[in-house]
Amino acid sequence: MKRETLKNWQSVRKEVLNRIHSRQWKPGELIPNEADLAQEFGCARSTVNRALQNLADDGLLDRRRKAGTRVAMHPVRKATMSIPVIRNEIIARGSAYGYDLISSERSTPPPHVAALMGLAPRAGVIHIVCVHSADDTPYVIEDRWISSDWVSPDDMVNFANLSPNEWLVTHVPFTAGDIAFSAISAGAFEAALLGCELGAASFVIDRTTRNNERTITTVRLIFAPGYRIDTEI
Amino acid sequence: MKRETLKNWQSVRKEVLNRIHSRQWKPGELIPNEADLAQEFGCARSTVNRALQNLADDGLLDRRRKAGTRVAMHPVRKATMSIPVIRNEIIARGSAYGYDLISSERSTPPPHVAALMGLAPRAGVIHIVCVHSADDTPYVIEDRWISSDWVSPDDMVNFANLSPNEWLVTHVPFTAGDIAFSAISAGAFEAALLGCELGAASFVIDRTTRNNERTITTVRLIFAPGYRIDTEI
DNA sequence: TAGTGGTCTAGACCACCCG
DNA sequence: GGGTGGTCTAGACCACTAG
Structure with a gap:
């Protein structure tokens, strides 16, 4: 199976999310670094960076310099509710x-x-x-x-x-x-x-x-x- | 008064937030476009973009292509709570x-x-x-x-x-x-x-x-x- | 249709921190 | 020390949409 290149950060995000949900990448597991993923997906590192940062914001990834990026052990789901007038x-x-x-x-x-x-x-x-x-x-x-x-x-x-x-x-x-x-x-x-x-x-x-x-x-x-x-x- | 250049997106965010809170930019008001702000702050447009996008995510700015960026009329504050075990x-x-x-x-x-x-x-x-x-x-x-x-x-x-x-x-x-x-x-x-x-x-x-x-x-x-x-x- | 934000790129440097 | 993510840059093209 041949993978088409993922050109925008949303599609990269989706692909990473898939791998988490399908348990291809399990909780606590180290995932490839940004440079490698960029190469695999055929896009720039900053595009991968944007996608991974977004997922980290949502609590699905833990990222630390040098330590790399891991799938969050307990996906800290955050309920967000707007406070309207x-x-x-x-x-x-x-x-x-x-x-x-x-x-x-x-x-x-x-x-x-x-x-x-x-x-x-x-x-x-x-x-x-x-x-x-x-x-x-x-x-x-x-x-x-x-x-x-x-x-x-x-x-x-x-x-x-x-x-x-x-x-x-x-x-x-x-x-x-x-x-x-x-x-x-x-x-x-x-x-x-x-x-x-x-x-x-x-x-x-x-x-x-x-x-x-x-x-x-x-x-x-x-x-x-x-x-x-x-x-x- | 001379303004020092703002080199990272957090400081740009902070400055924009200041102008909103001090009502220099009032709710509903159009703010300068990204290119102009970049010039004023002495940084790249993408840095301004990152700051403004972050503020828009928080509901403090409304952004639309061509229409420009406005201070949100009703700052839609979002309460986010984590759902722990x-x-x-x-x-x-x-x-x-x-x-x-x-x-x-x-x-x-x-x-x-x-x-x-x-x-x-x-x-x-x-x-x-x-x-x-x-x-x-x-x-x-x-x-x-x-x-x-x-x-x-x-x-x-x-x-x-x-x-x-x-x-x-x-x-x-x-x-x-x-x-x-x-x-x-x-x-x-x-x-x-x-x-x-x-x-x-x-x-x-x-x-x-x-x-x-x-x-x-x-x-x-x-x-x-x-x-x-x-x-x- | 022209102006604005949205995004990608390639390269670069830096801050952090694990080993 | 060296690998990793964090960020900045300059330039480019695209997508959307108000006028």
């Missing part, structure tokens, strides 16, 4: 988007929020609670704290019609953030806003975002029972 | 790992499993329920169905001491999969195995993996209440 998520589902501001006030942060955001006890913060709905059914509660450094007084008015989620995305750039996923039982507060039973299991996302070490905002999203987030690997 | 996850937390096989039997799939896995009603499947624990406290229930095509009879014995989670990772290669995250209220079954109260909110991961269109296994992981999964963006 809530309004877009609801619209993408084909539902009508609704938004209700529940409360909005300037104050000082309670201890757990001050700790989470790394703020002084007397720092100024804005606390906003609102509900996003899909086809008039509550979809998620947005319970957010924003360091007041980032919000001018005029902006407060906006939150009556524009969710802080969306406002922040378009007005305040961030450089890093933490995300946590968990589950909680709906208390009286959540049950009332989501229109669900007391104790129902809700999916929760906690997110804190920063701009160069300065915390901008921390938010808890409490989804209506039944919510699920899908992705592929 | 449960035993390693528990050990990484510094806890002692424990494993208990609850049940293991060959049968035919119930309708919802057959549908999920795309199997015939009379196909052979293996149903395994087991519990992983950390420091003798139940950590997660693994409720798994495996198409019997992938398991020889001898392997059944193994599951007494080795979790199917771990066995599959090291013995059966997969090419793709779906993952879903959700929350459920613990029923009698879950409460008994996890040692939690009836109705407690549990974090759930459903995962189905395939090898070239043939489904290998589907699993539901039901975590003990309080579990949370952390990641960064």
Whole structure:
């Protein structure tokens, strides 16, 4: 059987992936170096390099200088999920988007929020609670704290019609953030806003975002029972 | 102010990121083309290309031929989380790992499993329920169905001491999969195995993996209440 | 159809680190 | 020390698509 030359990095990637999946190259095994593969495939070394780097990024290969490239022992599969603006998520589902501001006030942060955001006890913060709905059914509660450094007084008015989620995305750039996923039982507060039973299991996302070490905002999203987030690997 | 030349793609990436974060280049705005940036930075176009492609992969730039490169309107941040072997996850937390096989039997799939896995009603499947624990406290229930095509009879014995989670990772290669995250209220079954109260909110991961269109296994992981999964963006 | 990003090439040098 | 991956370069051609 004669092998045609592989001229682009995607096809090289595919061929290497085949050899891994077919166990021609087994987990932990050393594969030929870039120069040899380039010769075999009839392409430049940089093309092979691009393909192998891409596979290493995906966690399927372990690469080290001098040691060479090995098939990953435990293919560290990474689930990646995009974090869209809530309004877009609801619209993408084909539902009508609704938004209700529940409360909005300037104050000082309670201890757990001050700790989470790394703020002084007397720092100024804005606390906003609102509900996003899909086809008039509550979809998620947005319970957010924003360091007041980032919000001018005029902006407060906006939150009556524009969710802080969306406002922040378009007005305040961030450089890093933490995300946590968990589950909680709906208390009286959540049950009332989501229109669900007391104790129902809700999916929760906690997110804190920063701009160069300065915390901008921390938010808890409490989804209506039944919510699920899908992705592929 | 004189700019020093940026010679590697990481520093170009960093500089571009700076301009985005400082709003010198605002969301939706067109940035200079690769050739111009290369000249400004004093490096080759391919170096700029590498940096910009990397940023586009991260969702911070939108690039289209002829149309040019724009700062993403809504920085589509992607949370990526690695999916480790449960035993390693528990050990990484510094806890002692424990494993208990609850049940293991060959049968035919119930309708919802057959549908999920795309199997015939009379196909052979293996149903395994087991519990992983950390420091003798139940950590997660693994409720798994495996198409019997992938398991020889001898392997059944193994599951007494080795979790199917771990066995599959090291013995059966997969090419793709779906993952879903959700929350459920613990029923009698879950409460008994996890040692939690009836109705407690549990974090759930459903995962189905395939090898070239043939489904290998589907699993539901039901975590003990309080579990949370952390990641960064 | 012209301008932009996408990619390949051949060669080169370097950084790392296993033996 | 020497082999390996990591990266840069300059040039070239191609693919796509907005105007």
